[in-house]
Amino acid sequence: MAAAPPKTRINVWLTDPTKWATNAKDVALSAASGFNEAHPEYHVDIRRFDFQTMPAEVARAAEEGVLPDVVEYHDAVTRVALDTLGPDGSPMYTPVGRAIAGRTEILGEPVVLGDMVPAIRDYFRYQGELLSVPRTASTMVLFANTDLLAKAGVTDLPRTWREVTAACRAVRSMPGGPAHAIAWPNFYWPFLQAAAQQGALIVNRDNGRSGRPERTDLASDAMMAFVEWWHGLHRDGHYLYTGRQGDFPGCFTAFENQEVAFFLSSSVDASHLLERGERHGFRVDVGPLPYNDEVPLAGNVLGGFSLWLAAGLDRARQDGALAFMQYLNRPHNVAEWARHHYRIPITRAAADVLDQDGWYRRHPHLRVAGAQLEAADGSPAALGPLLGGHAEVMAQLTDAMHDVLTGVAEPKARFLAANARAQQIIETYNAYCDGPPRRSPSLLAVST
Incomplete structure (x- = not known):
């Protein structure tokens, strides 16, 4: 019997919810398992770091030449992520908008960006280009x-x-x-x-x-x-x-x-x-x-985290990384994250899930933050500064x-x-x- 072809490994560095969230439950861990099962040619491997030290961890990895494929950053260091360089002196990350290139699905996973709350998605735009994929938000x-x-x-x-x-x-x-x-x-x-x-x-x-x-x-x-x-x-x-x-x-x-x-x-x-x-x-x-x-x-300005895509990946690894970002932001995953961490659902489909299962009926207070971001005018002022x-x-x-x-x-x-x-x-x-x-x-x- 022929040996199974080697899996394409996707190394994902996420922030550790125990450092900033209401509890340790992280839907990303179960999502990685689900993605690996749905896409047996891939294996998503997750490591977690304190969000405050993530830029330094990435810098050390760059010095050692062992880089992750996906990195999660806090919104406040968006400019730092944009300016971070790889070992060859070129930008460490490829803008996700450029990598997605208008596709509506990647490896069969629907692209969710069009369904995202604009104030959440567009915070991570620079010169009109989407830099990264949001994962969580608050205000x-x-x-x-x-x-x-x-x-x-x-x-x-x-x-x-x-x-x-x-x-x-x-x-x-x-x-x-x-x-x-x-x-x-x-x-x-x-x-x-x-x-x-x-x-x-x-x-x-x-x-x-x-x-x-x-x-x-x-x-x-x-x-x-x-x-x-x-x-x-x-x-x-x-x-x-x-x-x-x-x-x-x-x-x-x-x-x-x-x-x-x-x-x-x-x-x-x-x-x-x-x-x-x-x-x-x-x-x-x-x-x-x-x-x-x-x-x-x-x-109003958001607070949150987003997923950045490493530059220089081959097509199979890049598409696997992008597909996992979409899988992680499936409506039920986003809704579960919102329930456990009292976060704003970043997609409207996830908000619909919370409506349908009675979450908002039981917790009407939790609609306020999402409605507040939905009402933003999309101006540079309302999005907040990148510096x-x-x-x-x-x-x-x-x-x-x-x-x-x-x-x-x-x-x-x-x-x-x-x-x-x-x-x-x-x-x-x-x-x-x-x-x-x-x-x-x-x-x-x-x-x-």
């Missing part, structure tokens, strides 16, 4: 203690900044009410959301989507409108600042202990905030992220806000200073990547 929403609101006479969740301010005033005016009314951590996402909602850019060149950005704008009119509103809530006693940047645990505790009525956070936090309310005897509702009354709402040195630039925003909230600095001057530092960061990043010589940014510490 920022409003959580509310509706029992406290009812006692304060607030019947509807606030939709705008002005309505939030009025609701906070009502909560703090009621007898026996909490000392504060609202909280959210001082981290980078609220700033990006506020800019996107107001149609404002963080960097030039269409938010870094039509070319490498060269200028930052962290003190725009839109950004300062948000900062001044936030500062005003804090000054008037409505906003609870724990005094620590990125203090999610402190904010979670404040909401759970009914020290505030409102909490702004990731839609993923429905996974535990709804249960915290039930455990402590109060009802939790979820609403869209409030926006500036004075400006038309453009949209190098993302973490270091975002740190300038949170550092500046800390100084404003603690009374160390006046808002406008402090954010102008933050912008000046951010400008230095992207200039350092750009010079490093553009050379000469051109270099891969994965191990660059641009903040030093």
Whole structure:
């Protein structure tokens, strides 16, 4: 009997859900088994890494000449992935749009890109070309203690900044009410959301989507409108600042202990905030992220991960990798991922699965985040920025806000200073990547 032909091995590096998700269940593992069974000429082999160290892991692999075929990156390092070079000095990844080349199926697996929520899919476009295939998404929403609101006479969740301010005033005016009314951590996402909602850019060149950005704008009119509103809530006693940047645990505790009525956070936090309310005897509702009354709402930014395709693969390996991406994003796989991790279903067919099995009937709160992304206008502002040195630039925003909230600095001057530092960061990043010589940014510490 003739020996079976060797299988084409597809090496897939994914982020480890135990590092960022609500539980360890990863549909990718079962999907890999299903794909291998459906396509016996292939074997998908999955390795998992901490999402924060993935760029460094890839850089080390490139140095050793042992590269994965598919790599999953966090959205914040999209520019880093785009700039990462292979051992021969050429781009490490091939844009998936170019590789798919208009096909509607690959190895019999239907291409799912056309069914994806546009705001999720198009975040990963650069110069009109799709770079990678999204796998998971979330956004920022409003959580509310509706029992406290009812006692304060607030019947509807606030939709705008002005309505939030009025609701906070009502909560703090009621007898026996909490000392504060609202909280959210001082981290980078609220700033990006506020800019996107107001149609404002963080960097030039269409938010870094039509070319490498060269200028930052962290003190725009839109950004300062948000900062001044936030500062005003804090000054008037409505906003609870724990005094620590990125203090999610402190904010979670404040909401759970009914020290505030409102909490702004990731839609993923429905996974535990709804249960915290039930455990402590109060009802939790979820609403869209409030926006500036004075400006038309453009949209909200996603958070999530996407799958990048290695360059230079032979046709069989490339098609196997692309086919697995489609298989992983089959409606039932996406729906299972959304159920277990409280993520937004990235395809409309997956949302239909959740509708049909009663998930949304049992959890109507979980429609809000997806509807919020569906409503985005698709502009570069609403999609959010692509820039190098993302973490270091975002740190300038949170550092500046800390100084404003603690009374160390006046808002406008402090954010102008933050912008000046951010400008230095992207200039350092750009010079490093553009050379000469051109270099891969994965191990660059641009903040030093």
